[in-house]
Amino acid sequence: MDNTPDQSLVESLLELIRVTSSTLPADVKKVIKEAHAREKEGTNAKYAMQIINENIALAEKNSGPICQDTGTIIFNVYHPPGFNQGKFSLAAKQAVMNATSKGYLRQNSVDSLTGKNSGNNVGPGHPSLHFHEHEGNSLEVRLMLKGGGCENMGAQYSLPHTELSADRDIVGVRKVILDAVVKAQGKGCGPGILGVAIGGDRGDGYIESKVQLLRKLDDKNPNPVLDELEKDIVVASNKLAIGPMGFGGETTLLGCKIGVLNRLPASYFVSVSYMCWAFRRQGVVLNGASKISKWLY
Amino acid sequence: MKKLNYPFTQEAIRELKVGDMVLISGKMFTGRDAVHKYLHDGNKPPVDLKNQMIYHCGPVMLQDPKTKKYKVVAAGPTTSIREEPYQWEVMRDYGIVGVIGKGGMGQKTLDGCKKYGCVYFHAIGGAAQVLAERITSVDNVYLMELGSPEAMWELQVVDFPCVVTMDSHGGSLHAEVLEKSKGKFAELIK
Incomplete structure (x- = not known):
């Protein structure tokens, strides 16, 4: 294999990394502004949301990392049949080194x-x-930078869960998701966003929970049961009053996205990935010359 | 909004209460996982930490290739609870009066704050740009062999914004919020 990375692809991925690290996507900025408005004047929570908003604007202006923990660099690449993954990996590694x-x-x-x-x-x-x-000819690259603080708040439950009396049904699923929110408190840099997978094996469950985080916050889950559960988790979590940074307050979660995989008869996993408010995800469509032709968020 | 200026004193620290929003100006030293492990293993700190503050932070630093001076690119707090086994020892043995981080700490640290006169300041997690802007200079670096994020950086700050979430009188906002949220959780899953 030729070991020189495609320079045009390296440049495009470097730009994707720069933008992802410094600029939050519009759907995330919107819910953070709403959360700021919701907190009561004079509270620690309002103060936290004010600094968070200032930080978002400043990072964009300085083109600097929103958070110093630039996280696990997670690329999801959607490519046509016959695509050379090895060449892409080479360019991605080069772009990461340049970005560092x-x-x-x-x-x-x-x-x-x-x-x-x-x-x-x-x-x-x-x-x-x-x-x-x-299918199709397009090359889509979605990037997420997920910090260690929030990754450490992820949790995987195996149902039934005796302590929580959580059975293998949607009520049980709800219980363990809320338990993960309570256990996270403010440690994952809340207000957070949850990506959840019901089912799968342990490995696929966690991967799917992160793929769920690639969905736009204002989309609608096509499965009505999951759509209802997503909304309910946000409302219920906010009643926990953990608030921004765990200071107490109105907003504990900014969103929740849930996917489902088949499971074995013997297993029933619920995998929860917690994402911090500094939800760095972006995506691009690349043209035949590896130039950015469209931003996805 | 309260102000706390260097040199820090036990008296000023004892006046602070849970919920106080404080702007800190003066000197602080970063120290996270590797530094705490290093001290816990019996090594002496590279600087005198008496009446100083430790900031749980692994900054993004860039070094000017010509002048060799460092510049802070991003510097928000990291999760503090990982230092729970060690923090009280650093208070006892080296006399720090402030710990800055995020996410709060546990009972051992809270007891240490009360006994040795120390406060836990919660900085805003993820606010790396706002906080980097309040760092006016990087004056020194120690223990660079631990790697840049884990090294001990000596920083000058102006109006560094924090909230007191654990004070030197046994008060902890984290304990309060946890208790309330557990109660609410029990109702929600009934």
Whole structure:
């Protein structure tokens, strides 16, 4: 295989990383503004939301990272049949290294055994690349930067769950999702957004929970049962009054997206990924010359 | 809005209460997982931490290739609870008067705050640009062998915004919010 990355693709992915790290998508900014307006004057929660809004504007202006934890770099690539994944991976790694030296990304990749930082965000499992073949000729690249603070608040439940009296039904699912919100408190940099997968094995469940986070916040789940559950989780979570940063307040969750996978008769997993308010996700459509032809969020 | 200026004192710290919104000006040292582990393993801190503040932060720093000076690109707080096993020891052994981080800490730290005169300041998680802007200079770096995010950076700050969520009198906003939310949760899943 030719080991020189496609420079045009490297440039486009570098731009995707820069924008993702510094600019929140419009759907996220909208719900954060609404949350700010909802908090009561003079409270710690209002103060937190005010600083969050200032930070969003400043990061965009400075073209600097919204959060210093630029997170796991998760690429989801939707490509036509016959696409060369190896060449794409090469370009993605180069773009990540360039973005790190420019300060769009923190040196964030550590050898789990030695503790040594690779210094360039590349190493086993980094960046995280997921390829999906789809119909048609377009190449879509969706990027999410997911910080460690919120990733640590993720949880996977196996139903039935005795302590919570959560059975293998939608009521049980609701209980464990809300339990994850209570356990997270403000530690995941709330107000947060949940991506949830019902079913799958342990690995696929967590992956699907993150794919759910690629949906726009204002979309509607085509499954009416899940659509209702998504709305209910947000309303119920806000009643918990954990609030921004866990200071107490009106908004605990900004959104919830739920997907479903088949399961084995013996297993019933509910996998919850918690995303912080600094919900960095962007996507691009690339043309035949690997130039950005469209932004997806 | 209260102001807290360097040099920090036990008296000023003891006046602070849960819920106070405070602007901090002066010096602080970053220290996160590796620094706390390093101190816990019995190594002496590279600087005198008496009456100083520790900031749980792994900043994005860029070094000017010519002048070798560092510039802060992004510097918000990291999750504090990971330092729960160690934080009280740093209060006891080295006399820090402030811990800045996010997400709050547990009972050991709360007891340490009361006993040794220390306060937990909650910075706004994810607000890396607003907070970096309040850092006016990077004066030194220690323990660089731990890697840039884990190193101990000496920072000058002006009007660094925080909320006191654990005070030196046993008060913890985190404990309050947790209790209330657990009660509400029990009602919601009935």
